[in-house]
Amino acid sequence: MSETDYRTIRQMCDDFEVTPRTLRFYEAKELLFPVRDGQKRLFTRSDRARLKLILRGKRFGFSLEEIRQLLDLYDRGDRQLTQLTKTYEIAQDRLADMERQRAELDEAIDELKEQLKWGAEMIKSLKAKETAAA
Numbered sequence: 001m002s003e004t005d006y007r008t009i010r011q012m013c014d015d016f017e018v019t020p021r022t023l024r025f026y027e028a029k030e031l032l033f034p035v036r037d038g039q040k041r042l043f044t045r046s047d048r049a050r051l052k053l054i055l056r057g058k059r060f061g062f063s064l065e066e067i068r069q070l071l072d073l074y075d076r077g078d079r080q081l082t083q084l085t086k087t088y089e090i091a092q093d094r095l096a097d098m099e100r101q102r103a104e105l106d107e108a109i110d111e112l113k114e115q116l117k118w119g120a121e122m123i124k125s126l127k128a129k130e131t132a133a134a
Contacts, residue, residue, distance in 0.1 A: 006035065006042040016051055026054060031068060061094055 009020050026032045027041070031054055034041035043051075050071055057067040070090070073083035 005045060007048065009034075009041050009043070012043050012048070012051065015048070016055060018051075018055070023051075026051070029064060029068070031064070031071065060091065061098065062090060066090055 007015065009023055012018070012023055013020055023032065023034075023041070023043075027034060032043070032047050032050055034043045034047055036042075053071065054067055057070070058064075062070075070083055070087050073086055074080060
C-alpha cells in the first residue's frame with residue numbers, strides 16, 4: 001500500500017464527521033484496526049469501508065454487537081453472500097421495529113394534539129369567564 005492509501009485520524013474525522021474519541025472507541029471495540037506508526041494511527045481503505053458500515057448501522061439502530069458480527073462475516077470467502085444475507089435479515093427486523101415505533105409515536109402525537117386542543121378550549125373558556133366577571 002502506498003502512503004496515499006492511508007488516512008490519519010484527523011483525515012478520518014474530517015471525512016466522516018466523527019471525533020477522534022469515536023475512532024478510538026471503535027478501535028477499542030475491535031471494529032477498526034488502524035496501522036500504528038509510532039503514536040500515529042493510520043487507517044486503511046478497509047478501515048474506511050468498515051467505518052462507513054459502522055456509521056450506517058448505527059444510524060439504522062443496529063447494536064455494536066450486530067455490526068461486529070456483520071463485519072466479521074465479510075471474510076467468509078463466499079463473495080459476501082453470508083454477510084449480505086444476515087444484514088438483510090437484521091435490517092428487515094429493524095425496519096419492522098422502526099415502523100412499530102413510528103405507529104406508536106403517531107398515536108402519541110395525535111393524543112397530544114387532542115390534549116392541546118382541549119387545553120386551548122379550557123384556557124379560552126376561563127379567560128372568557130374572567131373577562132365577563134370583570
